[in-house]
Amino acid sequence: MVKSQSSTLIRCPVPDVFGFVVTNFVRNYPRWSPEVQKLTPLSSGPLAVGWTARQVRIDQGRRSEADFRVIALEPERRVCFRGIKDPFEINYFFEPQQGHTRLTFSFELAKLNFAMRPFEKLIRVAVKDATERVVRDLRVLAERELGQKPTD
Numbered sequence: 001m002v003k004s005q006s007s008t009l010i011r012c013p014v015p016d017v018f019g020f021v022v023t024n025f026v027r028n029y030p031r032w033s034p035e036v037q038k039l040t041p042l043s044s045g046p047l048a049v050g051w052t053a054r055q056v057r058i059d060q061g062r063r064s065e066a067d068f069r070v071i072a073l074e075p076e077r078r079v080c081f082r083g084i085k086d087p088f089e090i091n092y093f094f095e096p097q098q099g100h101t102r103l104t105f106s107f108e109l110a111k112l113n114f115a116m117r118p119f120e121k122l123i124r125v126a127v128k129d130a131t132e133r134v135v136r137d138l139r140v141l142a143e144r145e146l147g148q149k150p151t152d
Helices: 014-023 025-032 114-145
Strands: 002-010 036-041 052-059 062-074 078-083 088-097 100-109
Touching (some): 002 114, 014 025, 014 114, 025 036, 062 088
Antiparallel strands (some): 002 100, 052 062
8 A cells, every 4th residue: 555645734714725626626636736637527517426537647657547536525624536446545635724724635545556566665755745746736726826825
Protein backbone atom coordinates (compact mmCIF):
# COMPACT_ATOMS: atom_id res chain seq x y z
CA MET A 1 0.00 0.00 0.00
CA VAL A 2 1.19 3.50 -0.86
CA LYS A 3 -0.38 6.30 1.14
CA SER A 4 0.26 10.03 1.49
CA GLN A 5 -1.48 13.03 2.99
CA SER A 6 -0.81 16.77 2.80
CA SER A 7 -2.57 19.76 4.28
CA THR A 8 -2.69 23.52 3.76
CA LEU A 9 -4.53 26.54 5.10
CA ILE A 10 -6.61 28.32 2.46
CA ARG A 11 -7.52 31.86 3.44
CA CYS A 12 -11.15 31.51 2.41
CA PRO A 13 -14.18 30.16 4.29
CA VAL A 14 -15.12 26.48 4.06
CA PRO A 15 -18.31 26.99 1.98
CA ASP A 16 -16.30 28.82 -0.70
CA VAL A 17 -13.47 26.27 -0.80
CA PHE A 18 -15.89 23.34 -0.77
CA GLY A 19 -17.73 24.93 -3.69
CA PHE A 20 -14.46 25.48 -5.55
CA VAL A 21 -13.42 21.84 -5.10
CA VAL A 22 -16.72 19.94 -5.17
CA THR A 23 -19.39 22.05 -6.87
CA ASN A 24 -16.97 23.10 -9.60
CA PHE A 25 -14.95 19.86 -9.66
CA VAL A 26 -15.25 19.19 -13.39
CA ARG A 27 -13.96 22.66 -14.24
CA ASN A 28 -11.32 23.03 -11.53
CA TYR A 29 -9.81 19.58 -10.95
CA PRO A 30 -7.67 19.62 -14.14
CA ARG A 31 -6.50 23.10 -13.15
CA TRP A 32 -5.04 22.14 -9.76
CA SER A 33 -3.89 18.76 -11.07
CA PRO A 34 -2.37 19.53 -14.48
CA GLU A 35 -1.47 15.86 -15.07
CA VAL A 36 -5.17 15.45 -15.87
CA GLN A 37 -5.25 15.83 -19.64
CA LYS A 38 -8.94 15.05 -19.94
CA LEU A 39 -11.81 14.68 -17.48
CA THR A 40 -15.09 13.27 -18.75
CA PRO A 41 -18.12 13.01 -16.46
CA LEU A 42 -19.87 9.66 -16.92
CA SER A 43 -22.77 10.79 -14.74
CA SER A 44 -24.98 13.80 -15.24
CA GLY A 45 -25.64 16.41 -12.61
CA PRO A 46 -23.57 17.63 -9.68
CA LEU A 47 -21.20 15.49 -7.64
CA ALA A 48 -23.10 13.11 -5.38
CA VAL A 49 -22.45 9.64 -4.01
CA GLY A 50 -22.37 7.34 -7.05
CA TRP A 51 -21.31 10.07 -9.53
CA THR A 52 -18.64 8.76 -11.93
CA ALA A 53 -16.03 10.20 -14.27
CA ARG A 54 -13.11 9.13 -16.44
CA GLN A 55 -9.74 10.82 -16.35
CA VAL A 56 -6.79 10.61 -18.69
CA ARG A 57 -3.55 11.52 -16.93
CA ILE A 58 0.09 11.84 -17.87
CA ASP A 59 2.24 11.30 -14.79
CA GLN A 60 6.01 11.50 -15.31
CA GLY A 61 5.54 10.71 -18.99
CA ARG A 62 3.26 7.72 -18.40
CA ARG A 63 -0.31 7.91 -19.76
CA SER A 64 -3.08 6.30 -17.75
CA GLU A 65 -6.84 6.23 -17.93
CA ALA A 66 -9.05 5.55 -14.91
CA ASP A 67 -12.71 5.65 -14.06
CA PHE A 68 -13.63 6.74 -10.55
CA ARG A 69 -16.71 7.18 -8.40
CA VAL A 70 -17.73 9.44 -5.52
CA ILE A 71 -18.11 7.10 -2.55
CA ALA A 72 -18.65 9.71 0.18
CA LEU A 73 -19.80 13.30 0.19
CA GLU A 74 -20.42 15.24 3.38
CA PRO A 75 -21.33 18.85 2.57
CA GLU A 76 -18.58 21.26 3.60
CA ARG A 77 -16.63 18.44 5.32
CA ARG A 78 -15.41 15.76 2.90
CA VAL A 79 -15.52 14.25 -0.56
CA CYS A 80 -14.04 10.85 -1.35
CA PHE A 81 -13.32 9.26 -4.74
CA ARG A 82 -12.41 5.63 -5.41
CA GLY A 83 -11.14 4.01 -8.55
CA ILE A 84 -13.71 1.69 -10.13
CA LYS A 85 -11.15 -0.81 -11.48
CA ASP A 86 -7.93 0.74 -10.19
CA PRO A 87 -7.17 0.38 -6.45
CA PHE A 88 -6.94 4.06 -5.43
CA GLU A 89 -8.84 6.28 -3.03
CA ILE A 90 -8.65 10.07 -2.80
CA ASN A 91 -10.06 12.24 -0.01
CA TYR A 92 -10.45 15.97 0.37
CA PHE A 93 -11.23 17.08 3.94
CA PHE A 94 -12.43 20.62 4.75
CA GLU A 95 -12.08 21.97 8.31
CA PRO A 96 -13.00 25.47 9.43
CA GLN A 97 -10.13 27.32 11.07
CA GLN A 98 -10.74 30.90 12.22
CA GLY A 99 -12.77 31.81 9.15
CA HIS A 100 -10.38 29.99 6.82
CA THR A 101 -10.22 26.40 5.58
CA ARG A 102 -7.76 23.69 6.54
CA LEU A 103 -7.74 21.48 3.43
CA THR A 104 -6.30 17.99 3.77
CA PHE A 105 -5.75 15.85 0.71
CA SER A 106 -5.01 12.14 0.96
CA PHE A 107 -4.15 9.57 -1.67
CA GLU A 108 -4.02 5.83 -1.13
CA LEU A 109 -2.99 3.18 -3.61
CA ALA A 110 -4.20 -0.11 -2.11
CA LYS A 111 -1.79 -2.30 -4.05
CA LEU A 112 0.94 -2.11 -6.63
CA ASN A 113 0.87 -4.45 -9.57
CA PHE A 114 3.71 -6.97 -9.65
CA ALA A 115 5.73 -5.07 -12.27
CA MET A 116 5.74 -1.91 -10.14
CA ARG A 117 6.80 -3.48 -6.82
CA PRO A 118 10.55 -2.99 -7.42
CA PHE A 119 9.84 0.74 -7.75
CA GLU A 120 7.76 1.07 -4.57
CA LYS A 121 10.18 3.45 -2.82
CA LEU A 122 10.28 5.77 -5.85
CA ILE A 123 6.50 5.60 -6.15
CA ARG A 124 6.12 6.59 -2.48
CA VAL A 125 8.34 9.64 -3.02
CA ALA A 126 6.44 10.62 -6.18
CA VAL A 127 3.08 10.26 -4.42
CA LYS A 128 4.24 12.41 -1.48
CA ASP A 129 5.52 15.09 -3.86
CA ALA A 130 2.23 14.96 -5.76
CA THR A 131 0.04 15.36 -2.65
CA GLU A 132 2.10 18.37 -1.55
CA ARG A 133 1.83 19.93 -5.02
CA VAL A 134 -1.93 19.32 -5.18
CA VAL A 135 -2.64 21.21 -1.94
CA ARG A 136 -0.25 24.02 -2.90
CA ASP A 137 -1.75 24.45 -6.37
CA LEU A 138 -5.29 24.16 -5.08
CA ARG A 139 -4.61 26.80 -2.39
CA VAL A 140 -3.10 29.26 -4.89
CA LEU A 141 -5.98 28.83 -7.36
CA ALA A 142 -8.70 29.03 -4.72
CA GLU A 143 -7.27 32.09 -3.00
CA ARG A 144 -6.75 33.86 -6.32
CA GLU A 145 -10.23 33.12 -7.63
CA LEU A 146 -12.14 33.44 -4.39
CA GLY A 147 -10.77 36.91 -3.72
CA GLN A 148 -7.83 36.34 -1.40
CA LYS A 149 -4.20 37.11 -2.11
CA PRO A 150 -2.34 33.76 -2.45
CA THR A 151 0.19 32.99 0.28
CA ASP A 152 3.57 31.55 -0.66
